[in-house]
Amino acid sequence: MSAPSSTTHTPSAPRKRTARLLAQVAPAGGRGRAAGGDGDDDVVVLAAVRTPIGRARKGSFRDTHPTTLLQAAVTGAVEAAGVPRADVGDVVVGNVLAPGGFATQARMALFLADFPVEVPVVTTNRQCSSGLQAVASVAAAIATGVIDVGIGAGVESMSSADMMASLGPVNDAVHDVPNAAACLTPMGITSENVAAKYGVSRETQDAFALLSHQRALAAQDQGLFDDEIVPVTAVVVDENDDETQVIVRSDDGPRPSTLAKLAKLRPAFKKGGSTTAGNSSQVSDGAAAVVLASRAYAKTHGSPVLGRFVAFAVAGVPPAIMGIGPAVAIPAVLAKAGLSIDDIDIFEINEAFASQATYCVDVLGIPTEKVNPLGGAIALGHPLGCTGARQVATLLHHLARTGGRYGVVSMCIGGGQGAAAIFEREP
Numbered sequence: 001m002s003a004p005s006s007t008t009h010t011p012s013a014p015r016k017r018t019a020r021l022l023a024q025v026a027p028a029g030g031r032g033r034a035a036g037g038d039g040d041d042d043v044v045v046l047a048a049v050r051t052p053i054g055r056a057r058k059g060s061f062r063d064t065h066p067t068t069l070l071q072a073a074v075t076g077a078v079e080a081a082g083v084p085r086a087d088v089g090d091v092v093v094g095n096v097l098a099p100g101g102f103a104t105q106a107r108m109a110l111f112l113a114d115f116p117v118e119v120p121v122v123t124t125n126r127q128c129s130s131g132l133q134a135v136a137s138v139a140a141a142i143a144t145g146v147i148d149v150g151i152g153a154g155v156e157s158m159s160s161a162d163m164m165a166s167l168g169p170v171n172d173a174v175h176d177v178p179n180a181a182a183c184l185t186p187m188g189i190t191s192e193n194v195a196a197k198y199g200v201s202r203e204t205q206d207a208f209a210l211l212s213h214q215r216a217l218a219a220q221d222q223g224l225f226d227d228e229i230v231p232v233t234a235v236v237v238d239e240n241d242d243e244t245q246v247i248v249r250s251d252d253g254p255r256p257s258t259l260a261k262l263a264k265l266r267p268a269f270k271k272g273g274s275t276t277a278g279n280s281s282q283v284s285d286g287a288a289a290v291v292l293a294s295r296a297y298a299k300t301h302g303s304p305v306l307g308r309f310v311a312f313a314v315a316g317v318p319p320a321i322m323g324i325g326p327a328v329a330i331p332a333v334l335a336k337a338g339l340s341i342d343d344i345d346i347f348e349i350n351e352a353f354a355s356q357a358t359y360c361v362d363v364l365g366i367p368t369e370k371v372n373p374l375g376g377a378i379a380l381g382h383p384l385g386c387t388g389a390r391q392v393a394t395l396l397h398h399l400a401r402t403g404g405r406y407g408v409v410s411m412c413i414g415g416g417q418g419a420a421a422i423f424e425r426e427p
Contacts, residue, residue, distance in 0.1 A: 034310055034337040034406070034424070040296035043139045043309040045423065046149075047081035048393035049073060050288035051232045052248045053381040056158035059252040061285035063243075064234045066098065066157035069287035070109040074153055076230030077289035078113075082303055085114060088291075089147025091121040092137045094130025094154035095385035097161035101125060102385075109155075125385070128350060128411050129314070129419035130154055132388025135290050136312040136421060148297045154390070155287035156383035182319035183415045188269030188280070191353035194323045195274050198359045202274035205354035206262040209279040209378045211368075212351060216254035216375025224374055224401070225251070228393040253282050253381045279354035284381030288389035306396045310406070310422040311336040317416050323356025325418020326410040327363050333408070333420040341366055344422075345404030348391040350411035351376035360412075374398060387411065392423065399425040 051069050054061035061069065070093065078085055091110060095102035102123045110121055126133040131154025138150035174180035185193070194200065219225055231249045238244070257278070267273035268280065298305050313333035317325050326349050334340060347370050351357045361371050374394060377387065388411060395407040403425075410420035 034339045034343070034422070038295060040294065040299070041143070042295040043142045043292055044295050044298055044426070045306045045309060045392070045396060046083060046291040046293055046298060046303045047077045048228065048288070048290045048306060048389075048396050049076040049080055049230050050228055050386070050390045050393045051286050052229055053251045053253060053284045053286040053383060053390070054248065055252040055381065056283040056285055059285065060236070060246070060248040061157065061232070061234055062159045063237045064157070064232070064285065066102070066155050066160070066285075066287070067105050067109040067112060068234070069157065069232065069285065070106065070153060070155040071112040072230055072232045073155070073287035073289040074110065074115075074151055075113045077151060077153075077291045081291040083149055083291055083293070083301075085119060086116050087149050088115070088119050089150050090138065090141060091119065091151045091153065092134040093121060093123045093385075094125070094132075094134040094388060095123050096125055096127055096130055096156060097158065097163060097166045097384065102155070126314075126417070126419065127414040128352060128382070128384055129388050129413050129417070130385040131288060131390065132392065132409055132411065132419055132421055135292065135309075135389055135392055138292050139309040139312070142292055142294050149291070149293040151289055151291055152389060153287065153289040154386040154388060156385040157285045158283045158383060159285050179319060179416075185320050186269060187352070187414060188275055190320060190322050191275040191280065191355045192270045192273045193321050194353070194359055195355040197321060200274075200355045200359050202263075204358055205274055205279040206259055208354040208358045209262060210257055210259055212372065212375045212378040213254055213257055214375075215373060216251070216379035217256065219374040220250060220254060224398070227397045251380050253284065254375060254379045275353055275355060279378065281350070281352050281377035281382035282380075284383040286381065286383040286386045286390065288386050288393055290389050290392050305426040306400065307426050308424040310424050312419070312421040314417060314419045317418060319416035322414055322416045323353060323412045324359060325412035325416070326360040326420060327418070329418030329420035330360075330364060330408060330410050333422055337422050339406065339422065344406045344408050345370065345402070346373060346395055346398060346407040347371045348395045348407065348409045349376070350382065350387055350391065351378045352382065352412050354378060356412055388419070396423060396425070399423070
């Protein structure tokens with residue numbers, strides 16, 4: 001199908017003004033960090049894998065504990081990297097919804113995956129960027145000499161989580177501070193806010209959603225996810241409480257659709273709105289893990305190298321339009337690396353909602369063919385804590401497959417932030 005219309009028309013005057021403002025507020029950063037090489041202090045990715053992604057409460061992992069998902073991901077990652085478990089200096093796990101920050105559960109998952117007691121673990125929560133934040137945190141620890149090898153991972157079981165309960169009690173004082181109060185804006189309403197403020201039509205959103213499914217289905221048919229997916233042995237419980245053991249090898253989410261079918265869906269969050277279940281990300285279950293190391297370690301141990309971690313940036317945006325986060329974070333990380341939009345071969349931009357994804361692509365002037373070439377969260381699903389690490393796996397394997405050099409992973413973040421990272425394929 002043709003590209004969504006928001007990526008082909010000339011931006012309106014307000015969008016042009018927004019683009020100029022974004023260029024002005026993006027940090028200058030350092031130059032020349034994108035220059036590759038084989039320096040021993042490079043931070044490199046040895047392996048990046050993920051589980052299949054299941055539809056929450058209905059799909060393959062509805063009865064699977066998140067520790068099982070994380071166990072599968074970290075096991076697959078260290079085995080793909082050929083790294084002895086005892087060499088891992090730290091593991092950082094992104095998670096958003098689990099009670100207690102998933103801290104003890106993550107520790108147990110490592111033991112289920114046969115990691116020795118000496119390997120530590122910590123969890124992190126930067127909302128939808130938690131998986132990417134985990135990878136960036138490990139990269140920083142390696143770059144500063146704290147560890148030589150680490151794992152940045154992410155996991156989410158949205159089947160077993162209560163999204164509202166995870167917020168906890170709210171201080172009444174926040175209602176007197178507009179930005180603090182705006183943090184309580186439901187995510188679906190932030191999508192409606194972006195669509196209204198920047199003129200992203202329902203038709204544009206539905207076209208973007210359809211393209212996501214078409215690309216993901218094509219990728220499945222061609223086996224393009226095979227290199228990044230580790231199968232998971234799961235148990236499914238039927239209505240009679242009978243258990244069946246299954247091996248899950250593919251994502252639940254991608255499905256055929258048409259613009260006509262998508263157009264029939266009712267607005268999900270606002271009467272007369274344009275955000276529907278069809279042009280929003282799917283709630284999902286899944287895990288992903290990325291093994292990073294210093295290049296010195298990789299050389300010494302003869303480890304395979306998928307790519308190099310180049311740069312990472314986070315930025316704040318108004319909470320009520322949190323979806324524009326990538327439009328600020330991507331220029332920021334490009335400036336740090338001394339790169340431009342034209343230098344990037346693939347952009348993995350999380351499709352929290354079609355409204356915000358199409359806006360970010362449009363305002364940054366990114367060619368549609370470079371964005372989520374294998375589909376994104378609208379088709380694949382968005383297990384919150386997992387997504388950033390999942391995107392890294394998808395990006396690096398597709399860069400290797402296509403011979404591209406640079407890729408960007410980016411997403412918006414609830415509460416009003418954006419995150420982005422740059423990776424370089426190993427020649």
